[in-house]
Amino acid sequence: MSNIEEQNLTEFLLEVKAKMANITLSENEAINEITSYILSNTGKFIRSKIIFLYGSEIGVKKPKLIELASAAELIHLSTLVHDDIIDEADIRRNKPTVVNKWGIKKAILYGDFLYTKTFQALNSLENIAISNELIKCAENLIDGEFNQIEIRNNNTVCIEQYYDVIEKKTAVLFSGILKCIGIEKKLDTHDLELLKQLGLSFGRAFQINDDLSDFNTSEITGKAEFKDLSEGKLTLPVILLFEDSNSNQQDQIFSLIQSGEYETIKKKIIDSDCFKKARIEREKAISNCIEYTERFIKLDKLDNLRVFLKETLVA
């Protein structure tokens, strides 16, 4: 990205953050205190970056993109507050989670508060097709989390189930925001479908990348190593290891997970080439994503977007 493009993006993200602060402002100071805390540690704003990069190229005006991005980031944030309760997560992005700092009762209500403010923001977009699309995303995120609890510690999970869960819990919001850009620009059904597919492949790559990072140290990822594994979440490398094992070996893997012997699991994944296989799955998703991207992005901007995708999807 050129300096001027970098600068535009940085400026955009600051405006999204300001909009989010504005949307979430409450009369209740105790609630504002939590908001300041989480808005000071919002991560990489991947959803906003996508909205900016693709939205600008497709020709959607900046104020609309800011509205969309702030709503998308708020949907994401709302789910994180409750997910951290469900996952019993103490740390997110190197800082204590809301549930860890304020307790479960306030964390539940604070998550509800964020949802409500998000829907208020969607309502003020005054575009029912867009708010419907994003509310549907929220429903899918919740559905995906619900399914994840159901299959947690389940030793019959297969790769199809895995893709079903990550589609809902991660990919759908990416495809939703891209569709919303298309709706805003009044693109036809065919193009909307392509944008949806673009988002789904991006989301798939994004989640596989996140799964792979569960085996990296927390200094790199900002979350504890083996966090997913210890929460009973079956990430792609582990599922591939299962698929590569016979029934006895599967039982053994399960015992190792249950007794917390994560380094042994990691060694098995390396020995059976399952990290490599997971990386191949990620590459497939990235290729799909680039292929769809080529239909929407002008040739001279494609290299920039390729760099962004690689940076975001290959940790």
Added chain:
Amino acid sequence: MSNIEEQNLTEFLLEVKAKMANITLSENEAINEITSYILSNTGKFIRSKIIFLYGSEIGVKKPKLIELASAAELIHLSTLVHDDIIDEADIRRNKPTVVNKWGIKKAILYGDFLYTKTFQALNSLENIAISNELIKCAENLIDGEFNQIEIRNNNTVCIEQYYDVIEKKTAVLFSGILKCIGIEKKLDTHDLELLKQLGLSFGRAFQINDDLSDFNTSEITGKAEFKDLSEGKLTLPVILLFEDSNSNQQDQIFSLIQSGEYETIKKKIIDSDCFKKARIEREKAISNCIEYTERFIKLDKLDNLRVFLKETLVA
């Protein structure tokens, strides 16, 4: 109410329930199972009754009233699912709560699911003023619960704080639905303000009545006796008892609450006439409510509405 009016109301409530089932239908069978459970035990549908009784009189068409009522009931239900987690409540309406039956993780996600479906329903009303009003109600409900946690077991709470909490956690949704009827009928600002005041006084009376019922046996109320007291919620009779006591006596009352000696508290409330005082507060609110009602309801229907208000607000 005449037989035909009773029959119309019963039919209306069934239609609201059918609409709620329709709105909340999910592709996820595990979610549908919880929905069936809670829709089979939805309580008295007070919000729907108000919408029907006042809405019909003001001249709003039935399909609109059904949409409004189902959205209002769903907002109320969503907050109950999370409130029961926060209050650690095992029983609601004589049946195990969602958190008790499905555990905290699913109860959090299920509450989120209901919120999302509710906002989907609001979105499909295609009336931004109405959805804004009801989303604002949801925000206030959450805010009220948040404040209730803050003042729980707080021995400096006064009657002003009490009215502030119950306005948000109870009264605002009643005033919101009445305002929505007015918005639908395109009433002017003055009338909308009167409907808002009507709802606030109804809500106040409703909550005081609920507070008084904390000292009745569970066979009558469907919830455990002293439920609020044991959760550290300061209900009106207890707050009046505090206001009636000197500092030493207040400390003693607090010790009694903390050690679970609720019968002794009840006796003190009786001896100091604080139940009577609470009932006077309830009467004041009911009188206000009837006064506002007279501005909207035709003379020949007023008696019916008075009966409904007495039945609903005096347990």
